[in-house]
Amino acid sequence: MASQVLRRALGSRSSQILSSTTTAAAAPNYSLLASAARAFSSATTPITATLFPGDGIGPEIAESVKQVFKAAEVPIEWEEHYVGTEIDPRTQSFLTWESLESVRQNRVGLKGPMATPIGKGHRSLNLTLRKELNLYANVRPCNSLPGYKTRYDDVNLITIRENTEGEYSGLEHQVVRGVVESLKIITRQASLRVAEYAFHYAKAHGRERVSAIHKANIMQKTDGLFLKCCREVAEKYPEITYEEVVIDNCCMMLVKNPAFFDVLVMPNLYGDIISDLCAGLVGGLGLTPSCNIGEGGIALAEAVHGSAPDIAGKNLANPTALLLSAVSMLRHLELNDKADKIQDAILNTIAGGKYRTADLGGTSSTTDFTKAICDHL
Template identity: 90%
Template sequence: MAFQILRRAIGSRSSPILSPGHLNPSSGSGSGSGSLLSSVARAFCSQAPIRATLFPGDGIGPEIAESVKEVFREAEVPIEWEEHYVSKEIDPRTQSFLTWESLESVRQNGVGLKGPMATPIGKGHRSLNLTLRKELNLYANVRPCYSLPGYKTRYDNVDLITIRENTEGEYSGLEHQVVRGVVESLKIITRQASLRVAEYAFHYAKTHGRERVSAIHKANIMQKTDGLFLKCCREVAEKYPEITYEEVVIDNCCMMLVKNPALFDVLVMPNLYGDIISDLCAGLIGGLGLTPSCNIGEGGIALAEAVHGSAPDIAGKNLANPTALLLSAVTMLRHLKLNDKADRIHDAIINTISEGKYRTADLGGTSTTTEFTKAICDHL
């Protein structure tokens, strides 16, 4: 039972993480669509490896990225990594420490994997994660949250998908000082972005056998912005009569999630609410260290990522848990339709954690990153 729920949560064995091309083949730029088609085509050709961008990140990022590479080698995954690191100087073309060449790599390859990247607070430059989302138009963040067999938490059989609008809302970055001591932040909600993420959520639900989509909002207070978001969700819901649609105020949603996560299936929401709710859902199943994530962009781009922090306090100490990045890499493989490889790696991760012999400190064990990774390879 637990494994059936787990497989349903991570997605159909034959269905990839959906890209915009599945929803509207004419959307996005020609080059982006071509990148996706070429990547998928190469997935069926054992002779040619698939080129994917890898951002190891900082802090514990390089260590857990190495775990992914080691597991992929053991599983003989046909991936050729193109690695890009965070620069030490701001690139004026991106206004951040991510270079234009790094972004171009993702655009050309159409697929990538990102480790944690820390952006210093209050330093006056653009967030690294925000740069990726805005420049690559990664409009939907898809985060499955499901209970891992053999790892006990306060909740059993959690099986949720949060889909977060990724490009606007309070994260539009439009802030200014009105007068001294008074600052103003603009929340941007557009019809185009709202329809796009709503369409993605409903199509995801239909394709992955989900029965309910819940739109999370605060339209009782923010009647114009969240009101527009709900209007777009309702419009899309009419095209999917087989999917149950509901609207839940965000504060009530938080309470309901903590009381009974089984009340929800797929949740779709604006940017800030998605940031909060997806972390709350991660807490239900053991934390961000166990939660995979994938960003979907126009033109067929998919950038999987570990959404936890860079944990500089344990960086270089061989203590980090690579599970989140490994499971995110699995979603990347499913996106590329490398389902057999994805299944093998996914099952090896689950079996290692369930067995309990090798677990990192955050999972209650004493194993190092290297030992945990080797145990996963042994299960392959």
């Protein structure tokens, strides 16, 4: 039963491919995108997907995904791209233009953790991907895993984060010495787009409530515009309960009882904070899948935890987050039988308790944990 609840939250069939060409004046053409996904799943030739193994433990957990996919006979061919050692002037980051073009062409990809040096003047690798590929919505299911006990039971919520603007627009400058100004950008188009996605996601997954998270009592114009757009979209979905919650109150409510919430939609910075908070409710970022949705049908699934350089190369990393993110990628492609099979193998391995990595309280290596999942297949 718990496995079925988690599968429902992680998405199924066309509801996980709800990327769109939303504009301020038009709703997404979901049926067109669903047809495109069905074309993927019915193809007789393997599907090519871009793979960014990433940094630190990234290559190790990416190898786990490749092994599990091979054991499950998933018809995926990986086109691997690595972070460069020099900044590409076309992207202003260590990601090359060719790697971005790979995602644009393949329309689907999987990304391991990527580290950007802090304070070095380099453009964030994750921000580069979101901006250049217009990955406007980050979808992160947060669910209790069967057999893995945390402080909370039966957590089952979804965070949907606007991914392209807000405080992460990168518009900062020094006004005078000792005074730095950062601009928060909120637009009607981006707000309508992510709100439309959140409500359609809720409807497609049988969710009952959408909560818009904000601080409009202080940032009346920026967050006020975001809420105005959410209200506008909410009117088209009378079957979905809509509410607005101030972010600080939201944090308190989540810690008191996560069951207060169902689907949460919010601007960029709030989403970054709340999604990590929610991951902590169920055991941490190492257990939480994530999928970025872009216009035109692009989906880039990713593990959102860090690159953990301290354990890189030591065969200690937990590949669960990247594996569950890969499951989301398969659902995007409507390879649901393969997704169910792999997801059940992951959950059964963790629930069994015999094979768990150190972060889950066990002593298994990455290799042993991966082999146990393959054995369940």
